[in-house]
């Protein structure tokens with residue numbers, strides 16, 4: 423977001439050239455070229471296209487959540503090649519390449535702070551805490567592009583109940599994994615690492631706030647926040663913190679990476695709001711990264727709370743959303 427140069431994106435900006443051909447054809451193209459150059463021995467690895475890091479595997483027993491949007495899903499090729507994950511680069515196409523060697527196993531999340539039962543959950547435990555649901559949510563980035571993604575997970579409140587937040591807990595602070603040997607430095611990325619985010623307690627416990635472990639039927643690709651991230655569909659994308667290692671229940675409003683970087687541009691609440699513009703661009707409309715070339719160029723109106731107002735607006739009753747942006 424810091425290095426936003428072209429708020430008005432074109433299709434070519436968003437879709438690397440190889441995606442015009444489709445992933446399969448691109449890989450077949452590589453096969454043809456590399457046959458001459460590298461020999462055939464390397465090919466299986468190239469076909470997987472995923473380096474030595476963790477690779478997505480199918481998730482079993484996923485149930486369909488009844489509240490999903492019926493809008494067309496963004497194809498996985500786009501969701502996995504147009505990312506914000508500053509630890510792995512500041513350009514939208516960087517994470518797909520630079521996260522290929524990211525090791526996400528073993529993994530655990532420490533849940534601590536103002537709770538009666540602090541606890542560390544291994545990834546294996548997290549996957550068994552509740553039925554995994556496929557929830558197709560709209561996902562609206564602050565830079566005015568949006569996607570529709572079949573996420574997989576369950577409400578964060580399932581995990582929260584297990585640790586029993588005390589009456590002192592008023593906010594929840596999240597922290598991402600950080601390893602300087604695998605990731606950019608804060609100086610290179612322009613934001614503080616580890617990446618941190620936060621929610622008010624009622625927001626964190628809202629049934630739409632998803633602890634997300636997969637998408638498109640599989641575990642999360644590295645660049646999309648493997649192995650576990652948040653998805654908060656009524657807020658701008660940067661609230662949906664990736665690759666979480668710590669969740670802390672706290673008394674006071676926690677710091678957030680983008681607010682630290684530029685408090686004038688990025689507030690704590692960051693609810694999707696077409697009436698409050700970003701200082702450098704309008705938030706009234708968005709470009710939907712949809713299936714097909716024609717659809718992409720469609721600019722659609724942005725909805726208050728990203729269209730989830732019926733469910734979340736009451737949490738902000740009486741608040742001046744210009745002040746608490």
Ligand SMILES: Nc1nc2c(c(=O)[nH]1)N[C@H]1C(S)=C(S)[C@@H](COP(=O)(O)O)O[C@H]1N2
Pocket residue numbers: 423504505506507508509563564598617645646647658659660661662663664665
């Ligand atoms: N750890 C971490 N989480 C992060 C980010 C990041 O740079 N680091 N970027 C955020 C931003 S700005 C957005 S829009 C979403 C992007 O999620 P996606 O790449 O799955 O679309 O992740 C958010 N979570």
Ligand SMILES: [Mo]
Pocket residue numbers: 423506563564565658659660
């Ligand atoms: Mo974003």
